[in-house]
Amino acid sequence: MLPAEFIKSLQNLIPSDRLYFDPVDCYAYAYDNSRKFFPPECVIFPLTTDETAKTVRLCNQFKIPLTPRGRGTGTAGGSLAEQGGATLSLEQMTQIISIDPPNRALVTEPGVLNETIQAAAKPHGFFWPPDPSSAAFSTIGGNLATSAGGPHAVKYGTTRDHVLGLTAVTGKGDIIKTGCYTTKGVVGYDLTRLLIGSEGTLAVITEMTLKLTPLPAAKSGLVAHYQDADSCASAIVSIMKEPQGPSALEFLDSGSLNLIRARNPELLPSDSQAMLMIEVDGTEHEIPETTAKLLAACQNSGLLKAVSVQNTADLWKVRKTLSPLLRDIAPKKINEDIVVPVDKIPRLLAGLSALCKQYQIANVNFGHAGNGNIHVNLLIDPDNPSESERAYKCLDQIFDLVISLNGTLSGEHGIGSEKRPYIGKELNDATLTLMKQIKLTFDPNNILNPGKLFP
Amino acid sequence: MLPAEFIKSLQNLIPSDRLYFDPVDCYAYAYDNSRKFFPPECVIFPLTTDETAKTVRLCNQFKIPLTPRGRGTGTAGGSLAEQGGATLSLEQMTQIISIDPPNRALVTEPGVLNETIQAAAKPHGFFWPPDPSSAAFSTIGGNLATSAGGPHAVKYGTTRDHVLGLTAVTGKGDIIKTGCYTTKGVVGYDLTRLLIGSEGTLAVITEMTLKLTPLPAAKSGLVAHYQDADSCASAIVSIMKEPQGPSALEFLDSGSLNLIRARNPELLPSDSQAMLMIEVDGTEHEIPETTAKLLAACQNSGLLKAVSVQNTADLWKVRKTLSPLLRDIAPKKINEDIVVPVDKIPRLLAGLSALCKQYQIANVNFGHAGNGNIHVNLLIDPDNPSESERAYKCLDQIFDLVISLNGTLSGEHGIGSEKRPYIGKELNDATLTLMKQIKLTFDPNNILNPGKLFP
Numbered sequence: 001m002l003p004a005e006f007i008k009s010l011q012n013l014i015p016s017d018r019l020y021f022d023p024v025d026c027y028a029y030a031y032d033n034s035r036k037f038f039p040p041e042c043v044i045f046p047l048t049t050d051e052t053a054k055t056v057r058l059c060n061q062f063k064i065p066l067t068p069r070g071r072g073t074g075t076a077g078g079s080l081a082e083q084g085g086a087t088l089s090l091e092q093m094t095q096i097i098s099i100d101p102p103n104r105a106l107v108t109e110p111g112v113l114n115e116t117i118q119a120a121a122k123p124h125g126f127f128w129p130p131d132p133s134s135a136a137f138s139t140i141g142g143n144l145a146t147s148a149g150g151p152h153a154v155k156y157g158t159t160r161d162h163v164l165g166l167t168a169v170t171g172k173g174d175i176i177k178t179g180c181y182t183t184k185g186v187v188g189y190d191l192t193r194l195l196i197g198s199e200g201t202l203a204v205i206t207e208m209t210l211k212l213t214p215l216p217a218a219k220s221g222l223v224a225h226y227q228d229a230d231s232c233a234s235a236i237v238s239i240m241k242e243p244q245g246p247s248a249l250e251f252l253d254s255g256s257l258n259l260i261r262a263r264n265p266e267l268l269p270s271d272s273q274a275m276l277m278i279e280v281d282g283t284e285h286e287i288p289e290t291t292a293k294l295l296a297a298c299q300n301s302g303l304l305k306a307v308s309v310q311n312t313a314d315l316w317k318v319r320k321t322l323s324p325l326l327r328d329i330a331p332k333k334i335n336e337d338i339v340v341p342v343d344k345i346p347r348l349l350a351g352l353s354a355l356c357k358q359y360q361i362a363n364v365n366f367g368h369a370g371n372g373n374i375h376v377n378l379l380i381d382p383d384n385p386s387e388s389e390r391a392y393k394c395l396d397q398i399f400d401l402v403i404s405l406n407g408t409l410s411g412e413h414g415i416g417s418e419k420r421p422y423i424g425k426e427l428n429d430a431t432l433t434l435m436k437q438i439k440l441t442f443d444p445n446n447i448l449n450p451g452k453l454f455p
Numbered sequence: 456m457l458p459a460e461f462i463k464s465l466q467n468l469i470p471s472d473r474l475y476f477d478p479v480d481c482y483a484y485a486y487d488n489s490r491k492f493f494p495p496e497c498v499i500f501p502l503t504t505d506e507t508a509k510t511v512r513l514c515n516q517f518k519i520p521l522t523p524r525g526r527g528t529g530t531a532g533g534s535l536a537e538q539g540g541a542t543l544s545l546e547q548m549t550q551i552i553s554i555d556p557p558n559r560a561l562v563t564e565p566g567v568l569n570e571t572i573q574a575a576a577k578p579h580g581f582f583w584p585p586d587p588s589s590a591a592f593s594t595i596g597g598n599l600a601t602s603a604g605g606p607h608a609v610k611y612g613t614t615r616d617h618v619l620g621l622t623a624v625t626g627k628g629d630i631i632k633t634g635c636y637t638t639k640g641v642v643g644y645d646l647t648r649l650l651i652g653s654e655g656t657l658a659v660i661t662e663m664t665l666k667l668t669p670l671p672a673a674k675s676g677l678v679a680h681y682q683d684a685d686s687c688a689s690a691i692v693s694i695m696k697e698p699q700g701p702s703a704l705e706f707l708d709s710g711s712l713n714l715i716r717a718r719n720p721e722l723l724p725s726d727s728q729a730m731l732m733i734e735v736d737g738t739e740h741e742i743p744e745t746t747a748k749l750l751a752a753c754q755n756s757g758l759l760k761a762v763s764v765q766n767t768a769d770l771w772k773v774r775k776t777l778s779p780l781l782r783d784i785a786p787k788k789i790n791e792d793i794v795v796p797v798d799k800i801p802r803l804l805a806g807l808s809a810l811c812k813q814y815q816i817a818n819v820n821f822g823h824a825g826n827g828n829i830h831v832n833l834l835i836d837p838d839n840p841s842e843s844e845r846a847y848k849c850l851d852q853i854f855d856l857v858i859s860l861n862g863t864l865s866g867e868h869g870i871g872s873e874k875r876p877y878i879g880k881e882l883n884d885a886t887l888t889l890m891k892q893i894k895l896t897f898d899p900n901n902i903l904n905p906g907k908l909f910p
Contacts, residue, residue: 102692102798125698147641158639160648161616174885182794184613184826184866186602186652187874187881188908189890193615193648197641214698237557243580243669244738283699285740339637343557371639411639419642426642430629434897435644441892453643 002041002085006062010044013054018045018092029087032072032079033134034418035332040067040081045092049167049175049206052088056204056447057173059086065450068200070110070142073134075335076416078146078199083450088204090141096120097207104212105164105181110141110205114148117210126212129156132412133323144205147197149412151248154370155281156213158412160196167207168195171443181209194438199414200449202442216247216281220291221315224298224306225272229253229353231302232274233346236369238297239278240342244290248279249370250319253349256366259325260318267318272304276369277315322366330362330379334391336419338398339373340407351401352376359394361387373411399425415453424455457496457540461517465499468509473500473547484542487527487534488589489873490787495522495536500547504622504630504661507543511659511902512628514541520905523655525565525597528589530790531871533601533654538905543659545596551575552662559667560619560636565596565660569603572665581667584611587867588778599660602652604867606703609825610736611668613867615651622662623650626898636664649893654869655904657897671702671736675746676770679753679761680727684708684808686757687729688801691824693752694733695797699745703734704825705774708804710832711821714780715773722773727759731824732770777821785817785834789846791874793853794828795862806856807831814849816842828866854880870908879910 010019020026020043030039046052059066065085072079081087093109096117100106101124108117114135117128130143131150138148144166149158156162165179179185179192195203226232232251239249252260254273261268268275276298280290291308298306309315326333340348349365356363356378367375376398380391399409399422409419409426424432436454440446465474475481475498485494501507514521520540527534536542548564551572555561556579563572569590572583585598586605593603599621604613611617620634634640634647650658681687687706694704707715709728716723723730731753735745746763753761764770781788795803804820811818811833822830831853835846854864854877864874864881879887891909895901 100796100798102696103796105796147645149639153639157616158641160645161612170885170889174889175883176886176889177883178886180794180863180881181861182796182827182863182866184604184608184794184823184828185863186613186865186867186869187863187878188870188886189653189657189893190602190615190648190651191886191889193645196645198644202644217698241557243672283741283744285744286738289738289740339635339639341555341558341560341637343555368639372637373639406636408635408637408640408642410641411637412641414641415643423642426635428630428632430625431631431633431643431646434625434629434631434646437896438644438893441896442889 002064003062006058006064009058013058014044014046014051029069029072029089032077033075034077034416036077036080036417038080038082040087041084043087043089045089047092049169052204052206053169053173053175055088056169056171059447060171060173060445063445063447066447067449068204070139071137073138074142074146074414074416076414076418078414078416078452080417082417091139093206099124101126106210106212108140108208108210110139110208112140114138114140114143121212122215125215127215128210129162129213130159140208141205144196144208145198145200146412146414151250151368153368154249155245155247160193162211163192163196164209164211166192166195166205168203168205170203171445171448176203179209183211197414199416199452201439201452202448217283218287219279219281219312220287221280221309221312222278222291222295222298222306223309223315224276224278225269225304226274227271227302227304229274229349230346231300232276233349234300235276235298236345237343239294240370242293242297244293246278246294246370247281248277250277251366251369252322253365255364256322259329259364260321263325264321269304277319279312279315326364326377332380332382334378334380334395336376337367337373337411337413338376338402338407338409339371339411340402340405342372344405344407345369345372348374348401348405352398355394355397355401359390361391361394371411372407417452420453420455423453457519458517461513461519464513468513469499469501469506484524484527484544487532488530489532489871491532491535491872493535493537495542496539498542498544500544502547504624507659507661508624508628508630510543511624511626514902515626515628515900518900518902521902522904523659525594526592528593529597529601529869529871531869531873533869533871533907535872537872546594548661554579556581561665561667563595563663563665565594565663567595569593569595569598576667577670580670582670583665584617584668585614595663596660599651599663600653600655601867601869606705606823609704609823610700610702615648617666618647618651619664619666621647621650621660623658623660625658626900626903631658634664638666652869654871654907656894656907657903672738673742674734674736674767675742676735676764676767677733677746677750677753677761678764678770679731679733680724680759681729682726682757682759684729684804685801686755687731688804689755690731690753691800692798694749695825697748697752699748701733701749701825702736705732706821706824707777708820710819711777714784714819715776718780719776724759732774734767734770781819781832787835787837789833789835789850791831791850792822792828792866792868793831793857793862793864794826794866795857795860797827799860799862800824800827803829803856803860807853810849810852810856814845816846816849826866827862872907875908875910878908
């Protein structure tokens with residue numbers, strides 16, 4: 001229960017139309033794409049950095065948990081008010097403050113959707129490279145909080161590579177300014193990247209300067225089908241050896257292809273057991289050159305066919321049918337986004353196959369192969385406790401496999417609450433202890449998204 | 456004076472041939488390129504992470520200041536033992552641990568020279584983009600400590616964009632592992648980039664995983680001469696508007712050109728008052744296309760001539776004559792590396808000119824114009840106190856100008872001790888306080904490079 005005095009002070013700070021207390025109103029802020037459910041006791045919608053700072057100070061004074069939230073599209077539970085208290089929804093801070101084409105910079109508030117940023121940058125010949133599949137629905141603030149990536153990360157990197165500076169409010173309610181407006185700068189510690197990916201546990205980002213990238217003049221694509229995962233995995237390694245690499249390199253395994261074929265048989269050849277979708281971007285002159293090289297890299301004895309695709313929208317059609325299908329057949333799937341070094345993908349896929357066979361778990365794998373970032377989906381019936389138990393045992397061993405291959409537990413989803421029990425597999429005690437101390441340096445009363453990340 | 460018990464414990468830890476106590480031996484570790492002089496009381500040369508950790512723990516126990524050091528090429532005093540105590544020279548940790556072409560990664564110890572990294576990567580078709588002008592002499596550890604940049608940062612970014620993960624020893628002597636081996640990863644806070652650019656104040660980096668970049672297939676260049684700084688500055692803005700930008704864009708002002716002309720008249724046309732050196736890299740097909748576009752962007756009414764240069768080594772010849780010349784005429788020059796947004800360069804140059812005129816200070820400007828990163832040199836006679844006083848008043852106003860143009864005080868040199876008095880012009884109190892707290896989180900007894908960065 002929120003203290004009456006806290007509520008009164010909050011009402012003095014934020015107008016009533018930007019404060020939810022009614023559980024019915026708060027309900028919509030109780031879930032994200034992790035399918036967990038934690039209703040906050042109130043939802044606060046600040047409009048400015050100053051309002052945010054005052055709100056944080058008030059929560060700090062009363063030690064009320066405060067969970068920052070964009071549009072709740074995350075998959076790791078990062079935006080859920082697990083310990084109750086207040087949710088701080090940044091979704092009404094929707095101003096793009098400036099677009100500065102000569103300096104390739106865009107300054108924005110956190111509630112703007114990724115897609116809106118792209119639409120604003122495009123007329124000037126620019127885009128902002130991070131492209132999570134949630135781009136149409138997810139906020140730029142949420143993208144920064146998780147250092148979101150997407151298919152184009154293989155060429156352009158992830159969120160942390162494309163932010164110049166931030167305004168943020170620490171857990172004490174202090175307003176800090178990090179980074180700078182220029183493409184170079186080494187004044188003090190790099191707090192910008194410390195906050196990016198910190199999942200709202202250190203500070204609330206209220207303004208961000210994004211680095212824009214020129215839109216490529218042209219795009220093209222290839223699709224390649226393989227008779228087995230092994231030959232497909234070696235093609236991935238060959239493709240990534242090319243100096244002029246792809247702008248996207250997506251992999252779908254036989255489980256994914258079977259799902260798609262069951263609904264849309266016309267989209268796929270019947271004998272394909274693994275598929276690559278390859279996008280190339282660049283100048284008009286570069287495209288044919290790079291495409292030819294990547295087509296050559298696709299060749300091996302397991303290749304069924306590789307064809308070029310003129311319209312890259314076609315390229316994404318197959319891929320985009322997949323996620324809804326997965327939800328339909330297994331709404332409670334365990335969805336991981338592990339990463340291994342690219343040349344370890346063959347061993348990862350073989351290991352995944354062996355583990356899922358051992359534990360008798362249906363498994364579908366796909367994802368951003370060019371980064372070694374594979375979405376591993378364990379499809380389980382949540383009403384079958386024995387299957388669920390086997391799946392979590394299997395998952396534990398999958399994470400061990402990933403670490404043994406010099407990989408990482410999460411490429412883009414983050415830790416949130418979902419991967420919290422496993423973080424110790426990757427980070428040693430000294431590193432975890434230090435991270436927890438950094439958390440308390442920013443947020444001494446542990447009010448910002450408390451309990452997340454660390455076990 | 457170092458306590459006898461500390462010395463005895465240190466001698467039990469590190470063999471005598473890797474410990475200097477003799478002031479004559481320590482002398483060589485008393486200076487860097489800031490031309491300040493602070494002799495350490497001892498110099499320690501660890502060979503491993505474990506030795507480093509034990510050394511740090513010992514210094515922590517006795518509260519002995521410990522200043523990590525590469526090859527002392529920094530210009531901001533960052534590697535000087537300003538408070539005495541011990542210098543930790545990483546220069547004997549010179550193993551390249553692994554080169555992994557399929558995953559574009561190189562793991563190395565900190566004492567390896569930047570140039571040695573390049574030589575190791577080259578046979579595999581790769582390079583490591585950060586290219587400080589000290590590359591032949593500076594260590595990779597020092598490059599990370601300052602987040603070094605160089606001419607190619609305009610296309611490739613700086614050090615923080617090219618490191619995947621670290622092993623480091625905190626001020627408490629804890630061994631932490633940050634980042635990962637893959638190109639994506641969001642597990643916990645980004646301590647990798649927090650350490651990069653922290654100038655040895657948070658932890659000692661003992662191992663680093665570098666991300667390699669494919670060598671461009673071809674390079675070409677242009678040289679453009681202008682009748683005045685104004686027209687040259689507008690050409691910089693036009694060039695940086697091109698989507699396919701240069702791989703380097705260096706600017707030399709009339710002061711720089713006059714210096715070079717005085718010694719090497721044959722290198723430069725007599726009427727040039729400002730010069731651009733433009734490098735283009737890419738595939739064989741890209742080069743002519745990009746070169747033509749940048750040549751067009753050079754055109755304006757102040758252009759004297761713009762010519763293409765086939766051999767890019769020729770392009771750097773003029774530039775490389777400059778630094779030694781500057782040293783000859785003004786060994787105690789104040790050398791800054793301010794940055795402004797590219798479209799503010801015209802206003803910066805006009806402002807610099809006005810300020811130097813007002814304070815009657817000789818001034819030479821050159822640098823990485825594509826990033827807006829200008830090396831401002833105030834040439835003073837250190838034996839002339841009144842000139843020196845005027846120069847520091849002028850510098851103070853130069854920094855104010857930079858901040859008013861939304862710039863930053865340092866693009867690549869760092870703060871060290873040289874810019875410490877000015878950091879408050881750029882960072883607000885809350886941000887500085889937080890940085891100091893982060894420092895104490897890593898290093899509670901303030902033994903690592905104490906006193907640096909913060910006033």
